[in-house]
Amino acid sequence: MTTRTRRPRAALATGAVAIAASLVLVPTAALAATPADVAQNGGAARSIDDSTQALLDSVQAGPAKNVILLIGDGMGDSEITSARNYAYGAGGTLPGIDSLPLTGQYTTYSLNKSGPNAGKPDYVPDSAATGSAWATGTKTYDNAISVDVEGTPQDTLLEIAKANGLKTGNVSTAELQDATPAVQAAHVAARSCYGPDTVEQCGDDALDQGGLGSISEQIIGTRADLTLGGGAASFTQTARAGQYEGSALFDQAADRGYQVVHDAAGLDAVTAADQTAPVLGTFTDGNFPTRYAATTATVGGADLAPQTCQPNPARLSTDLSLRSLTEKSIDLLDGDAGFFLQVEGASIDKRDHSADACGQIGEVLDLDEAVQAALEFAEADGNTLVIVTADHAHTSQIVDSTPPATLSTALTTVDGSTMKIAYGTAAEGGSQQHTGTQLRVAGYGPGAANVVGLIDQTDNFFTIVNALQLDRDLDGLSADATVSAPAEVAPGATFDVTASGVAGDRQVSGVLTPAAGDPVDLGTVDVIDGVATFSVTAPDELGSATVTLTGVQSGVVLDAAVTVADGAVAPAPTASASPVPGSGDGSGSDGAGVVPGAGTAGGGPLAFTGSEALPALLLAAMLVAAGAVLVARRRRAAGTFDHSGAQH
């Protein structure tokens, strides 16, 4: 027997896989629209030759240096297919989405929080539960933003990557408070807890109720290196409690060192995004306008003349397209540290809810361009895992004939043929529903093999954690923290107290206990590259004062003893690269006695960690010999995630 497969020209091109490449993407020759010889034997085949070696070439074990996770909200296989049909033809190829070489499906179910089926599967999830699933590895209920069914916050990929020293980014065409971007940066019981003004929705999560604060406030506190999207409106609201009570959130962000930008020019001017000066870019009050003008499906609509999708005049400048934002993000995040970047094409879902065929198709195409950008970077970089998937399936279906009772639209595709799209899960004017179908998940790069076969949405969390070799024990990442402070300061002098090695925390809180009198709240300081620096004004009382710093998330406690003595030599000033936040604004106990501003004291501190197993007496002798302050570290007994103390 011999093999004599026929190879039409189009298929030959497809078969020309570049084996030489270290990682194999679907070759660009396959990107043509429905081929002209589609009716010939083999004319429609996408890969007529054996592709076993090409598959093997596409498999690369981890670790990966970078991960880019691209989410098409509501982008089920039906949405992918209709967009391909429309723009590239049934036999064509979405240049981004279809090019990832490794593919599988995942289950997306959520859990019922209450009711007769509490704790049992909810077969049709929302974007909050699904986003939480991949962001945290934990199944939860619809409406939950990275809290489990009991309401306990779960560490997110973005938080974990950041704690491990990677750069992080979060990009969406939706309001940044919308579920998909929110799940990486916030922990709230109800997804609608957008800002300080959403009092009722936030409930116990509000700062003034002792919670972690609204999604917008938590986004600022999570301090990704960059956060780009819509949702400016919530950031114009004013904090109702906490350290920044009375300030608008945008002002708070600026106070905390953010580069706050609102338009393409502002973003274009950004040349670096890091923990010292992270980027908060909000380009619309709400969601981004879509690429295509909306079409409205109607009962019998697919029997009307087929339409062609029209550009949406309200669309943002292409400088702010999802592709442009993705490219900019990669430029800003790429470096020695590695990065984790989530990119969401949000309005596939939103337009599907509205039975808007052109709307949803345009948003798939927009996401596809972002995927292309990610793949171009990953291919050049050689050490980046790209995953493309969705959060849940949706209503739209490609049908043969016009359904009698439900909404539909007919479109003329690039094939010159007519495609009918139907929406059958809600009445006219209602919101079409998500559906519970398993979803495509596709990958490229180191670790991408983990998407193949049947996985669960929560598997994506582990795939990314494994690929980036992240240490998930965030408390442990702060366990070896040290604190440094001058041994002796003059009364009223300003000096720095610095917690180092607190990478497992996003904030550190401080309290100054003078030799006599009430403790003074030093407020909360953001951890920047594992370091939190407090500028402290020495009390007037002479004698031994203690500065106690507590990791807000890890609960690690660090005590620095400082002797306040008349005539103490002021230490040489220490330059601080860290912006020092406003403080003493009335949060907690009275902040009197703490002077905000650049540190003017410090220098020559001696740091110890509590984990050093030195006998106490020897330690004390060393301290005396060195003339240093007593530095002690107490490890909180309960090592679980502490959300009650955040933002205080």
Add this chain to the structure above:
Amino acid sequence: MTTRTRRPRAALATGAVAIAASLVLVPTAALAATPADVAQNGGAARSIDDSTQALLDSVQAGPAKNVILLIGDGMGDSEITSARNYAYGAGGTLPGIDSLPLTGQYTTYSLNKSGPNAGKPDYVPDSAATGSAWATGTKTYDNAISVDVEGTPQDTLLEIAKANGLKTGNVSTAELQDATPAVQAAHVAARSCYGPDTVEQCGDDALDQGGLGSISEQIIGTRADLTLGGGAASFTQTARAGQYEGSALFDQAADRGYQVVHDAAGLDAVTAADQTAPVLGTFTDGNFPTRYAATTATVGGADLAPQTCQPNPARLSTDLSLRSLTEKSIDLLDGDAGFFLQVEGASIDKRDHSADACGQIGEVLDLDEAVQAALEFAEADGNTLVIVTADHAHTSQIVDSTPPATLSTALTTVDGSTMKIAYGTAAEGGSQQHTGTQLRVAGYGPGAANVVGLIDQTDNFFTIVNALQLDRDLDGLSADATVSAPAEVAPGATFDVTASGVAGDRQVSGVLTPAAGDPVDLGTVDVIDGVATFSVTAPDELGSATVTLTGVQSGVVLDAAVTVADGAVAPAPTASASPVPGSGDGSGSDGAGVVPGAGTAGGGPLAFTGSEALPALLLAAMLVAAGAVLVARRRRAAGTFDHSGAQH
């Protein structure tokens, strides 16, 4: 950085991949229903550890010895998901379908045959076009059974595998004339051309119109080693033309050597299935009854009390379940030659059309059991490619709330939770539509890597051809054919003329041309293992007679010269392993003078092929020296598939 992923018990079990196995299936530990600790971090993950090596272990290059292709008709991702949810839980695993390690998606569009979009994509295909796509590698129009858009027959996987000497099987829970089984065995312009009585539907394809005959008649002629399913009714019809005119098709099959069985006992008694005695098993007049009793979706139905699926009392004995038929088929086909077997779970589609949630779920579970049987064999065999996929997507959607205007049903799943399934593409009582969504395709075994990524439905044809290393040049497979006949026979004697090496043909036709008088039609004989034997009665006319044999499909022409001489020594009888069909029944020219029955003549024939490059004179000299008849072979100029001559 260190990796410290948490491993809940359930996930640990899932991660315990048996690397030692040469090919890796998803381990059975992953088959549990939704895990009890689903709400815990990692509790829902299906593979918490890196699975890169497991994927690599699952990739095996071809060739494969055997291929089992299992089709769930209408089994889109929604149908898979709802069946999993119902029977195994949202976090559970379909033991067969979900276990294949390599997965991808494929596009299923067909082509418009006529109308303003003629030749352009039809985004929602039917089972005929889609089955033809994988059976032949050619995109065609809805309604077409393995003919292209021009109506030209395209060789099918089954035909090609058989011509290459593999054993072949075709199994379905539908009528065997239904599109999916039909595409492997027949070539008609309209799928409804079931039998001799479907005169209008068959049109030009009917035998009496010079066509290839109805699907049922072509199934007999294609002569797979086994064909099992429903659809007995059409085989009770009587041929209206051709060699078997006036006979019921079942009788024709028996005449042509088939083992015809109608029930479990009959099938159980079958111990071999081969070309000498292939098996035609039809167990119902129409389609098989379904596993579960039907549920009927109604407007608002999902707001009624959730139902549990009930057994269908009419279901066939489990001896005739799709799993049992698959196991029996494998038993009968497995051997040195290798095999190609197609298995269809047909009524997922049919129950989806009827908005019958329990019906479709039961059929997915039935197919899943057949997939388990296939995988069990393949895993033990180590050299079998298994592909599991569908032909087209369908209507059913898992929804969160009861749609207001469309049909729905609520079911209580094994999770103890409620699942709502909606049908929104047709009115109550109407036929719910196929949809155009891309489909899951999954594979296991040598060559299975070809399913990963985005492929087209036609790619499956090439994947299987490549894996089995099939020679698609069927004309070429008959190109070296030889013919043998006795050199000299007495007038009126009966002798054998045998065409050998005609593997590219399914039938050979014969004509006897006496020294004087009219040529005598010898009828058509089935090729059995590459051989076709005619029993011929010598004419009364003395002198040189010629027996001309023609490959019905390849067109290869073989001439055998026989000298009719008084007193010729009757050659020693040759035992024939081949059943000799009834002939001389009036087809074509008058068959008088041809005596059917076992050959009594022959022996010592000398065979030559036309491809031997011997000078003609030398050849003639050799023939004279050997005292043999002149044997010549003429190659028909047009080497294309010849359907006009079949069954004549």
